[in-house]
Amino acid sequence: MTTEEKIFNSARIIFQKKGFAGARMQEIADEAGINKAMLHYCFKNKQLLFEAVFMNAFGQLAPQINDIFSSNDSVFDKIRKFTHSYISFVIQNPYLPQFVIQEMNNNPAFVMSFLKNENRPNPTLLVSQIEKEIADGIIKPINPKQLLMNIISLTVFPFAAQMMVKGMLQISDAAFNQMMEERKTSIAEQIINSIKR
């Protein structure tokens, strides 16, 4: 592993745990086991190091959504595939959703730079497919954007609010992961059940 990779991985860990404002350059250097000056040698400054980490995180999350949502499957199958693969991915990267949401809220100006990104999640295709299936009588009449919001909410929220959820429901890490495993299939069936004619 190159020094640059070591720094990047350590920065990912620290930024995702503490956010941009809470992260300390020294802590990242310690985590990587190198001198603080190396951070600046490799990544110029905190902002650029952060952006590298954030872009990477976002770049992992976004394409998956597009891949599945732009396939040739029916809406129902897309929902099934999305929830399953997305939860699988996030179980492996449990800090990611909260990290992305937090930094987008704390730094709205930053959000704008992603709206132009070609890899950004683009739901227009799925929206028109939903409209078509509504017209065809496969799906009940609903606002497609509301449906999309429901899918994302049910999938992402438990991870984003992990600590609160564990605290409120009084469940252990293991029990939480067990519940997330169940959700891989249960969410899709619940959504489909509520919108099918």
Place this chain on the structure above:
Amino acid sequence: MTTEEKIFNSARIIFQKKGFAGARMQEIADEAGINKAMLHYCFKNKQLLFEAVFMNAFGQLAPQINDIFSSNDSVFDKIRKFTHSYISFVIQNPYLPQFVIQEMNNNPAFVMSFLKNENRPNPTLLVSQIEKEIADGIIKPINPKQLLMNIISLTVFPFAAQMMVKGMLQISDAAFNQMMEERKTSIAEQIINSIKR
């Protein structure tokens, strides 16, 4: 408005916008239009000022959940009342959910102190009521905690991830609020629809 109230309100604004780590004592003082030393005169230090704000925020969110969830209504009516009143409240306080979630994730030790709070959301009653209605054949057999998670997810997530949602769906503030208004009733019906026998 007393000086203490001015400080508290300003602190609420700044902490909710930037989080604990990102907030600056000077910025809070400026927002309140007073000298920085007054912050320490009234609230001792940053941590205690933050805790006052956080407790207040949490204290506004939590009781509402309990009030509704411990009433004598059926599960369906509880879901209807909860989603409606909760979304109404959060529309007026759109920063609250993300603030609470963020600080709970960034400071897990802090979470623990709330598990003992008498006002913490306590879902045990609702869970057993759900189990009863399942046994009575009113509700399909499901994991009550999953149902609870679904209700919270659909209600809170769009607010917690507001910036991301607006960016992804390409909607304005007004369109967002309009969608949230719709959700006051649509979420409840969607959930009920998916679990009723």
Place this chain on the structure above:
DNA sequence: ATCTTTGTTAACCAAATGGTTAAACCGTAT
């Protein structure tokens, strides 16, 4: 009137923090 308590401020301080610099290290081509 003056003493005391409470509220308020300007100036100050020590520690933390992001960032820089100049020197040392190290493999390699000459």
Place this chain on the structure above:
DNA sequence: ATACGGTTTAACCATTTGGTTAACAAAGAT
């Protein structure tokens, strides 16, 4: 061997930041 390029570090620096102090003002209490 040595000169050279990129890599790495210890020491340093300027600024920011949370927090303190001592003086000042205002309002009751005696």
